[in-house]
Amino acid sequence: MPHKIHDTPEERPVTPSAAPALGARLLQALESPAALCLIAVAVALALYWRTLGFEFIDLDDTIHILQNPHVLGGLTWDAVRWAFVDLANVIDYWHPLSWLSLMLDANLYGLWAGGYHATNFILHALNVALVFQLMRTITADKWTAFAVAVLFAVHPLHLESVVWITERKDVLFMFWGLLALTSYLAWAKNRRSRALVAFYCCYALSLMSKPVLVVLPGILLLLDYWPLGRWSPYALFQGTGPDSSFRARLREFWPVLREKLPMLALALLSTVMTTYSHPKSYDQEVLSLPVRLGNAFLALPKYVWKALVPTDLAILYPFQTPLPIWPLALSIAALCAALLLVAWKGKRFPWLMLGLGWFLLGLLTTIVSPKVGIHVPMADRFAYFPYVGAYLVLVLGAREIAARLTADRQKRNIALTLCFLALFGWYWTQATEAIQFWRNKFTIYERAIDVTSGHHVLYNNYGKILLSRGDRLDIARAETYVLKAIALQPNYSHALGNLGNIYTTTQRYEQAIEMYQRALAQDPNYEFSADDHYSIGYCLARLHRYDEAEKQYFQALAIRPNYPQPYNDLGNIAMLRGDLRHAEEYYAKTADLLPNSPVAQANLRRVRKMLADGKQ
Numbered sequence: 349m350p351h352k353i354h355d356t357p358e359e360r361p362v363t364p365s366a367a368p369a370l371g372a373r374l375l376q377a378l379e380s381p382a383a384l385c386l387i388a389v390a391v392a393l394a395l396y397w398r399t400l401g402f403e404f405i406d407l408d409d410t411i412h413i414l415q416n417p418h419v420l421g422g423l424t425w426d427a428v429r430w431a432f433v434d435l436a437n438v439i440d441y442w443h444p445l446s447w448l449s450l451m452l453d454a455n456l457y458g459l460w461a462g463g464y465h466a467t468n469f470i471l472h473a474l475n476v477a478l479v480f481q482l483m484r485t486i487t488a489d490k491w492t493a494f495a496v497a498v499l500f501a502v503h504p505l506h507l508e509s510v511v512w513i514t515e516r517k518d519v520l521f522m523f524w525g526l527l528a529l530t531s532y533l534a535w536a537k538n539r540r541s542r543a544l545v546a547f548y549c550c551y552a553l554s555l556m557s558k559p560v561l562v563v564l565p566g567i568l569l570l571l572d573y574w575p576l577g578r579w580s581p582y583a584l585f586q587g588t589g590p591d592s593s594f595r596a597r598l599r600e601f602w603p604v605l606r607e608k609l610p611m612l613a614l615a616l617l618s619t620v621m622t623t624y625s626h627p628k629s630y631d632q633e634v635l636s637l638p639v640r641l642g643n644a645f646l647a648l649p650k651y652v653w654k655a656l657v658p659t660d661l662a663i664l665y666p667f668q669t670p671l672p673i674w675p676l677a678l679s680i681a682a683l684c685a686a687l688l689l690v691a692w693k694g695k696r697f698p699w700l701m702l703g704l705g706w707f708l709l710g711l712l713t714t715i716v717s718p719k720v721g722i723h724v725p726m727a728d729r730f731a732y733f734p735y736v737g738a739y740l741v742l743v744l745g746a747r748e749i750a751a752r753l754t755a756d757r758q759k760r761n762i763a764l765t766l767c768f769l770a771l772f773g774w775y776w777t778q779a780t781e782a783i784q785f786w787r788n789k790f791t792i793y794e795r796a797i798d799v800t801s802g803h804h805v806l807y808n809n810y811g812k813i814l815l816s817r818g819d820r821l822d823i824a825r826a827e828t829y830v831l832k833a834i835a836l837q838p839n840y841s842h843a844l845g846n847l848g849n850i851y852t853t854t855q856r857y858e859q860a861i862e863m864y865q866r867a868l869a870q871d872p873n874y875e876f877s878a879d880d881h882y883s884i885g886y887c888l889a890r891l892h893r894y895d896e897a898e899k900q901y902f903q904a905l906a907i908r909p910n911y912p913q914p915y916n917d918l919g920n921i922a923m924l925r926g927d928l929r930h931a932e933e934y935y936a937k938t939a940d941l942l943p944n945s946p947v948a949q950a951n952l953r954r955v956r957k958m959l960a961d962g963k964q
Contacts, residue, residue, distance in 0.1 A: 379490075381480075381484060381490045381493075384480070384490055384491075384493070384494040385477050385480045385481070385494075385497070387494070387498075388476050388477070388480055388494060388497040388498045388501055389473045389476050389477050389501075391476075391498055391501045391502060392469070392472055392473045392476045392501035392502070393469065393473050395501070395502055395776070395779055395780065395783070396465075396468075396469035396472065396473075396510055396511070396783075397469070398783065399462070399465040399466075399468075399469060399510075399511050399783070399786070400462040400465060400466060401462060401787075402461060402462070402465055402511065402786055402787050402788070403461050403787065403788040403789065404461045404464075404513060404789070405512065405513075405786070405788065405789040405792050406789035406793070406809055406812070406813050407514075407663060407664075407789075407792070407793075407805075407809055408512075408514040409512075409513050409514050411439060411875075412439060412440075412450070412514045413450060413454075413464070413513065413514070414459070416439070418430045418431070418447070418451070419447065419450045419451050419454055420454050420459075421451070421454070422451050422452075422454045422455035423448065423451045423452055423455055424451075427447075427451050428444075428448065428451075430447075431444035431447035431448055431451075432444045440626065441559070441621075441622045441625050441626045442556075442559075442621045442622055442624075442625040443517055443556060443557055443558050443559070444556050445520060445524075445553055445556040445557040446516050446517040446520055446521075446557050446558065449467065449516055449520060450464070450513075450516060453467055461513065464513045464516075465511065465513065467516070468510050468511070468513065468515075468516060468519055469510055469511075471516075471519035471520060471523055472501075472506070472509075472510045472519050473501075474523055475500070475519060475522050475523055475526060476497050476500060476501045477497075478523070478526035478527065478530065479493075479496060479497045479500050479526065479736060480493045480494065480496075480497035481493070481530060482526055482529055482530055482533075483496045483497065483740065485530070485533050485575075486533070486571070486575050486702075486740075487575070487699070487740075487744070488575070492740075492743050492744060492747070495739075495743045495768055496736065496739040496740055496743055498772060499739045499742070499743075499771070499772070499775065500735070500736060500739060502772065502775045502776050502779050503655075503658065503731075503735060503775055503779070504658035504661060504728075504775060504778045504779040504782050505654055505655075505658050505661065505728040505731045505732075505735065506728075506731070506732055506735075507661070507728065507779060507782055507783055507786065508661075508663065508727065508728040508729040509522075509728075509729045509732040511783060511786040512663075512729070512786070515729050517557055517558035518558065518729050518732045518733075519732075520557040520558070521554045521555075521557035521558035521560055521561065521733075522554075522732060522733055523554075523557075524550045524551070524553040524554035524557060525550070525551075525554040525560075525561045525564065525733065527546075527550040528547050528550035528551040528554055528561075528564065529564075529567070529568075529571070531543050531544075531546040531547035531550055532547045532568055532571070533571065533576070534546075535547060536571075536572070536576050536578065537576075548610075548611075548614070551564060551611065551614060552614060555614065555615070555618040556618075559618045559619065559621070559622045559713075560710075560713050560714070560733060561615075561733070562615035562616075562618055562619055562713060563615075563709040563710065563712055563713055564611065564615065565608040565611045565612050565615065566705070566709045567705065567706055567709055567710075568608060568611070569604070569605075569608065570701060570702045570705045570706065571702065572604055573698060573701060573702070574698030574699065574701065574702050575698075578604050579600075579601050579604050580695075581694075581701075582694075582695050583597065584597050584598070584601055585597075635667070635723050639667075639669070639671065640716060640723070641716060642671040642676055643667065643668070643671065643715070643725045644715040644716045645676055645679040645680050645683065646668065646671065646672075646675060646676055646679050646725070647711075647715050647725055647726040648679060648682075648683060648708075648711070648715075649678075649679050649682055650726055651711065651726065651730075651731060651734070652738075654728075654731070655731075655735060655738050655742075658775065658778050658779075658782075659778060660799040660800075661728055661782050661795075661799070662795065662796035662799050662800045662806075663728075663792055663793075663795075663796050663806075664724065664727075664796055664800070664803045664805055664806050665724065665725050665726055665727070665800055665803070666725070666800055666801055666802055666803045667723070667725045668725070686704065687704075690704050697744075697748065699740060699741065699744045700741060700745075702737065702740065703737040703738065703740040703741035703744075704737065704741065705737065706734065706736060706737025706738075706740070707734045707735070707737040707738050707741075708734075709734075710733045710734030710735075710736075710737065711730060711731075711734045714727070714730040715730070722805065746764060746767060746768075747764060750763055750764050789813050790810075790813065793806060793809060793810040793813070794810070797810065802832065802836060803836070804832075804833040804834075804836040804837035804840050804843065805833070805842075806833075807829045807830065807832040807833035807836070807843075808829070808830055808833035808840065808842055808843040808846055810829050811825075811826040811827070811828075811829035811830035811833065811843075811846055811850075812826070812830075812846050812849075814826035814829065815846070815849060815850055815853065823850060823853060823854065826846075826850055827847070827850045830843050830846050830847045830850060831847070833846075834847065839870045840870075841867040841868075841870045841871050841874045841876070842867075842874075842876065844863050844864070844866045844867035844870070845863065845864060845867040845876050845879070845880050845883075847863045848860045848861075848862075848863035848864040848867065848880065848883060849883065851863060852883060852886065852887060855890075857887040857888075857890050857891055858887075858891075860883065860887050861884050861887050861888070864880040864881075864883050864884045864887075865884065867880050868880050868881070877907055878904045878907040878908040878911055879904075881900045881901075881903040881904035881907065882900065882901065882904040882911065882913055882914050882917075884897075884900045885897040885898070885899075885900030885901040885904065885914065885917065886917065888900060889917060889920075889921065894921050894924065894925075897917070897921065898918065898921060901914035901917055901918050902914075910941055911941075912937075912938045912941035912942045912945075912948070915934045915935075915937040915938040915941070916934070916935070916938040916947075916948065916951065918930075918934040919931045919932075919933075919934035919935040919938065919951060919955070922934060923955065928955055928958055928959050929959075931955045932952070932955045932956060932959060935948065935951045935952040935955055936952055938951070938952075939951075939952045
């Protein structure tokens with residue numbers, strides 16, 4: 349019987365000797381840098397894909413997206429001009445590139461929150477790939493790069509940066525920042541102008557996404573030390589040789605420092621833009637500089653602890669006031685000890701200096717920053733960039749400890765693999781549990797209230813969304829939480845105004861007026877001042893004090909000229925007085941502002957019919 353001739357590789361039978369070769373090739377392919385990078389990216393996508401079914405949350409998503417006509421209108425020239433130029437009407441601070449990305453999402457997805465979430469986790473997955481490539485370039489080791497990238501992909505503290513739609517700023521600044529670092533390493537090695545141009549472009553785009561990497565020149569100096577070897581702090585301060593004067597050593601270091609000056613200028617410009625564009629009435633809580641510095645020292649060990657034990661995560665953490673003395677002293681002592689250790693061992697283990705420097709510089713702009721945004725003692729999102737340095741120290745430190753414990757390479761690799769899998773499993777378990785609390789605006793507040801000692805913004809916002817449900821039991825609970833917010837921060841205008849809304853809903857008009865007036869007394873120009881003037885007018889009208897109500901409606905319109913509700917209520921008052929001409933004027937304005945409102949159109953038709961019938 350003739351033997352069958354196999355024409356294609358697929359038809360060729362696998363012989364016993366070929367099977368191991370095929371398995372070896374497959375294993376070799378899976379261990380290639382490209383495959384390891386894809387595995388790390390796949391891990392990130394496996395964790396975050398479920399956010400496609402998540403909603404917008406109340407904290408910031410509402411004002412940044414759902415109530416922001418510039419974003420909801422999509423990418424238009426007017427919206428682009430607003431994002432880049434209109435600093436007087438900016439919502440928090442200047443970050444035009446993040447606004448443009450949200451506008452593009454509005455074009456693509458409308459009000460489907462899942463689409464915005466998809467953009468966030470795709471950007472995070474790209475960041476995972478860039479972290480892998482960057483760490484591979486720095487350490488020249490694919491397994492170190494893989495471990496750092498996977499830890500970055502799944503660490504629970506990064507949930508806030510990825511799942512919170514408003515924090516598009518984080519994933520976007522990190523994307524451009526990692527590209528900038530990659531471009532700098534390429535330029536430092538080959539000195540091609542194209543790489544330097546790419547660096548400055550990416551750095552500028554990162555600062556326009558979120559002004560966090562104003563510290564990048566410092567991180568570049570650390571990279572110049574290791575792995576680039578362009579200078580050494582030990583050589584600078586402990587020179588040897590025939591000409592070992594500090595001035596001579598400084599002359600050698602000056603070119604490395606001088607090339608950072610344009611980068612510092614870019615960082616300074618970003619800082620000025622951020623400080624100048626920030627609304628002055630964003631947060632009414634005033635904290636002194638000593639309190640903020642003390643909190644910074646207290647926050648550092650908390651960030652270190654949460655790097656290893658990421659439990660009890662919350663969207664807002666409360667301040668400890670007054671500052672606890674002994675924990676503060678121990679925190680400062682621990683930081684000094686860590687810096688001394690790095691100075692002592694940094695020459696032998698240069699990755700210690702890079703990792704710790706990356707971690708500390710990355711946190712510097714958030715824990716002791718100028719007054720931008722509400723004061724927070726710490727936040728999970730602040731760890732998104734700094735923790736990459738911590739992962740580098742963790743992975744290389746574990747490898748160094750394993751090498752000291754055993755000289756057997758196989759045992760060392762097995763031990764390191766088991767430790768990595770245990771840490772990955774711990775992070776994955778915590779992340780999959782914590783991510784569920786980001787499903788909607790209720791679950792994220794309920795989780796934060798459960799795991800913290802209480803925060804005035806948490807209590808107030810949770811009370812506000814409970815009130816929006818309209819159920820009598822929820823309204824009673826809303827009042828409880830808003831009162832808790834006021835107990836913590838008696839002059840908090842948002843809470844005072846919300847308590848006024850609760851009193852209005854329950855027809856306690858006199859008490860409501862008092863709360864709105866207290867809110868306005870704290871800050872007459874805060875973001876809800878027009879609403880409070882309108883609400884005072886509404887309560888006065890319900891009490892039949894129409895002359896006083898009119899004055900409040902006009903004050904609301906002076907602040908917000910295109911506010912439809914005051915026009916409608918002014919029309920109602922004019923109708924009660926029989927002044928049909930003014931009623932028609934006010935109803936017409938309401939109908940123009942609310943063309944799809946049946947009530948506004950019905951009011952206008954009614955008054956016009958009365959005028960046509962001669963009822964003047």
